[in-house]
Amino acid sequence: MPFFALTMRIIRTILQIIILYIFYYMGVLIVHYTGLPLPASVIGLILLAACLQFKLVKVDYIREGAGFLLAFMTLFFIPPMIGIIDYPELLSLHGVILMIAVFLSTMFTIFITSTLSEKIEKKELAVKEKKDREGEGAIESSHIHH
Amino acid sequence: MKAVIFIISTVVIFLIMNQLYKKYTYPFLLPLLTTTIILVIILLSFDIPYADYMEGGQYIQHLLGPAVVGLAFPLYNQRHLISKYKYTIISGIFIAMISGLFTIYFMLRIFKLDESLILTALPKSLTTPIAMQVSETINGIPPLTAVLVMIAGFGGALFGPFVYKLGKIQSPISRGISMGSASHGVGISKLRDYSEEDLSMGSLAMGLSAIVGAILCPIFVMIFF
Known part of the structure; x- marks a missing residue:
């Protein structure tokens, strides 16, 4: 890549990360003033998703910045993850119970969610098909009347 | 230095x-x-x-804060799936969140674990960065939450296909919703073996369930603790 294009791309990525920071700090302010029990970043995420949906922010304004941060996302939570060294409890009996319970809960959740979603999906598609067919029928009958 | x-x-x-x-x-x-x-x-x-x-x-x-905000980007890209399967997605994610919260809560209550450990386990099905921040918000132990998130992820990735066989699950939408909302990124990486539709549904469900979970966890804590 030519030097100029590369420089422009880096500048663009940095500016876009600043936009993401602005949304993050809006989340921080909202949490500070309302005391909502939500992570500031999640509020920033909801705000940005809403702004994209309602076309208040163009997706081009964040594409490269978000892409860059998401590519390195894992790196950013390695420092808090290392905090595990202050919690040797994980290797105790309670730690083992905790892990087994999480495993069982996850398996049950996958089972119940996939089974029920499949039933709901069939119903949703059936209703949609029926609507489509009725829609076509209406057009056809209006045709006959003309 | x-x-x-x-x-x-x-x-x-x-x-x-x-x-x-x-x-x-x-x-x-x-x-x-x-x-x-x-x-x-x-x-x-x-x-x-x-x-x-x-x-x-x-x-x-x-940088974790703005990176989580950036998750809006993939979510926005997959919005076409939402309009097609609106009710299935919304109800599926709520079923997964409610099932995950209640099963872990009652199992750990039965074994009389400390409240701080139960709080730590509640966000286990959310994607790691959000799970750790939710854990912090509800006074859990974020690094321990991250370990449990990994277990939920590996559990889903390794044994999810077995569950689908057991329940005779055929639909990519159902697999995507259940894996994305129970086992986040690690779990959905396994969906590559099925189809592209499984995978995009999975990552959409992961993003949506992270938001829904971040809202539901504190409410659950207010009611049960």
Whole structure:
């Protein structure tokens, strides 16, 4: 890549990360003033998703910045993850119970969610098909009347 | 000075482990796992307290906030799926969240675990960055939450296909919703074996359930604690 294009791309990525920071700090302010029990970043995420949906922010304004941060996302939570060294409890009996319970809960959740979603999906598609067919029928009958 | 050394070594080890994972894509070579283990071994063998490491580590962690905000981007890209399967997605994600919260809560209550440990386990099905921040918000222990999130992820990735066989699940939408909302990114990486539709549904469900979970966890805590 030519030097100029590369420089422009880096500048663009940095500016876009600043936009993401602005949304993050809006989340921080909202949490500070309302005391909502939500992570500031999640509020920033909801705000940005809403702004994209309602076309208040163009997706081009964040594409490269978000892409860059998401590519390195894992790196950013390695420092808090290392905090595990202050919690040797994980290797105790309670730690083992905790892990087994999480495993069982996850398996049950996958089972119940996939089974029920499949039933709901069939119903949703059936209703949609029926609507489509009725829609076509209406057009056809209006045709006959003309 | 010390801070700079910790920042550089974390980034360098991560980049090497990331390359290694790109070459050999085994779940136990996930960069999060390998980088954490290497750094923990280094800190323990040189007797460096976590607080000292965090003098540098905090600057890396600081980027987690805007990175989570950036999750709006993939969510926005998959919005076409939402309009097509609106009711299935919304109800599926709520079923998964309610099932996950209640089953873990009652199991741990039966074994009379400390409240702080139960709080730590509640966000287990959310994607790691959001799970850790929710854990912090509800007074859990974020690094322990991250370990449990990994277990939920590996559990889903390794045994999810078996559950689908057992329940005779045929639809990519159902597999995507259930895996994305119970086992996040690690779990949905397994959906690659099924189809592209499984995968995009999975990542959409992961993003949506992270938002729904972040809202439901504190409400659940207000009611049951």
